[in-house]
Amino acid sequence: MSTKYLKADAKAYAREHFRGVWAATTTPFRDDLSLDEEGMRRNLRHWIRDLQLGGLFVSGKQGEFFSMSVAERKRTFELAVEEARGHCGIVTSCSDANLDVVLELARHSQDIGADYVVIHSPVLHFHHDPEETVYEYYRYLSEQLDIGITLWNHPDCGYEMSPELCARIAELPNIVAIKYSVAREKYRRLTELAGDKILVSTASEEEWLDNIIELGWQLYLCSTPPFLLQTSADQRINEYTRLAFEGRHAEARAVRDSLEPARQAFRSARPSGTPQAYTKYWLELLGQVGGPVRRPLLNLTEAQRAAARDALARSGLKLA
Template identity: 70%
Template sequence: MKYKKYEAKEYARENFRGVWAATATPFKEDLSLDEDGFRKNMRHWAQTLKLGGLFVNGKQGEFFSMSVPERKRTFELAVEGAFGHCGVVTSCSDTNLDVVLDLARHSQNIGADYIVVHSPVLHFHHNAEATVYEYYRHLSEQLDIGIALWNHPDCGYIMSPELCARIAELPNIVAMKYSVDRAMYTRLTELAGDRILVSTASEEEWLDNIIDLGWRLYLARRHPSCCRPQWTSASTSTPAWLLKASTPRHAWCATAWSRRARPSARPAPAARRRPIPSTGWNCSARSVARFAARC
């Protein structure tokens, strides 16, 4: 690791910044991991686009359809490809705590910068906040690497800003991807912005958050500049027109950060709110292919 546990917050404050884009995972026709394709993608993301960092094996990366060895191998390829060019945060989210810890320790050992762990899925719960606090307290206790929290309604509940701020007191909790409405993540920024970096995936609000909240980190969804069509297998669900390389968003963000105090930095609302069309897929293309093969 590049820092000690007690240095995690300071290290993240200095280095966990810019656009960290979610990576797609390419698979071959036989649905095995396409290592050569992933290496080519890494060169594009890290060296051509010069992104601040990469969010590896998140939901866009279809971690839920991958085996633990496949996830570990993808982490290794990402760290190898990013070395000297950009940072890596590995998604160690899983419904099994032992798997989370196994992936997290592997990330520590291979030199990933940080890990991100989704809040646990609780289909039935009496006191979710107490459970979630103990979950992250245990992870913090067991690990040295900087941990980013991740909360989204699909886990069955929303973490309150107050709970997030309490967890932010833990020594190696460094950031949070908070997929909630603006009022909630603004409140969290007010409560704990001096201890953790707060981010959300909303593309409509990202410039407002740079200017109004002083954010320096964007944990982004996958976007058009992050892929090339010849490097993505048929098993992914992204339409071809989204795969064309475009001007890196991080360069535009850097301009906005440098002009934070200037209202003229804001583009017209319509320019910020052009949505990326849905592909109509809400599940893993790889999982669908595997299911179909069994039928």
């Protein structure tokens, strides 16, 4: 096992190293829907070296993990770790409905030298009081694994973990962070309850700056805005993050606000039914590798592609 810290030191290690902007990767597939390893390496090099992100969140929902085999998911982890060494951190998405698969992926992540794993709260059908079930789920994972574990919860899974439950789980030795995509009052409450024991984050780029300034956050575990709203020549998310960390809040707000035309342009053409396909096509328009999505997701129609091209032209982003 080759983690970079002892289990007992996971929280301290994360407090020092798990910081900045960590973006969720997409997974490029070829036209025959096989994994495009060279395309993924190209994207990883751009995201790591050109965009200089703090870290990458590999093969989560944006990465279509639900349509991939366990072997493919492991391979994407390996590619990310190989490309990231010495340049940025890697958190691997080990979420699955099957606990044995979660453990297999997490142990593989430990063995190849990933920094952390992220594990979604469990699927619970017909369940109206998840508190004890979810606590025991993460307690068992913490017992079985040495690597730092990031929690992940959002309303789409059918229930929201309470701040009090998250704070209780945060007492476990190698629980280091949470991607907590809930209303602001909930993640603020968790920050108050356990901000010294767990790094709290949410998916919204629009809220990131305020959360640095008002809540003292150091980590943005996001979806894909750092790939979609930044280029080699235009890195305003990185810039306002740096300014905020330096305490230059007015300058940071000015840079953050200057991105609003790009945010609105991106949102204006995004279809509600196929966000991953839209993200991949936008990446192609920026010169990265996109590729098709796998079933059950739908690819874009030609009209949707045309709308994306028009939106990018109106975004004001500086293209490399």
